[in-house]
Amino acid sequence: MEILRLILVILHFVGLASLLGGFLVQMKAIGAGRGTVVPAMVHGALTQLVTGLLLVGTIEMGHLFELDNVKIAVKLLVAIVITVLVFVYRKKQPAPSWALWAIGGLTLANIVVAVVWR
Ligand code: HEM
Structure with missing residues (x-):
């Protein structure tokens, strides 16, 4: 199990690298109103949803x-x-800038929750 x-x-x-990296490489484009949600x-x-839920199951079981x-x-919400x-x-x-900033900001928020909330 370990x-x-x-x-x-x-x-x-x-998964975290993929999600945050996708946001970071586009910050300039988002600032110019041309940002998109990349694959x-x-x-x-x-990946975060699936691995997070499987982690919970593995730790509990x-x-x-x-x-x-x-x-x-x-974190799930x-x-x-x-x-x-x-x-x-x-x-x-392009995708709305607010939505892209929300994706980046909420990803950062979940990192803070994961690391600080012990
Ligand atoms: C954007 C989404 C997410 C991000 C950025 C994220 C980030 C992280 C990070 C950075 C860690 C490592 C913390 C550490 O070892 O100090 C972690 C661990 C973990 N996360 Fe997430 N997470 C996300 C989503 C989820 C979801 C949806 C769940 C479950 C519903 C979840 C459950 C867990 C669990 C159980 C651990 C392992 C704790 C451990 O082994 O010590 N995460 N997460």
Whole structure:
């Protein structure tokens, strides 16, 4: 179970890199009102949802450690909002700047929650 958790944590970081990286490489375009939801963001959002939920299952089933359910609920809610935004605006050229800033900002918010909330 511990090996599975480690693999999932690594994939969770890959998804985070994809989602945040997709936003960061476009900051200039977003500032100019030409930003779009790139596939890396869509794949990253889905990867975070799937690996996050599988992590919860692995930690619970393996009795690895106690998870804070409120923290997980907040992360899940934020990830769902991000996923809805990337799917709603993935075909818009350009996508509204507020939606792209929200995707980047909420991703950062979930990193802060993951690291600070212990
Ligand atoms: C944008 C979405 C997300 C981001 C940016 C994110 C970020 C992170 C980060 C940076 C960590 C590592 C924290 C550390 O080891 O100190 C982490 C771990 C974790 N995340 Fe997420 N996460 C996201 C979505 C989710 C979702 C949707 C869930 C579950 C519903 C989830 C559940 C977990 C769990 C269970 C851990 C592992 C805790 C551990 O092994 O210590 N995450 N997340």
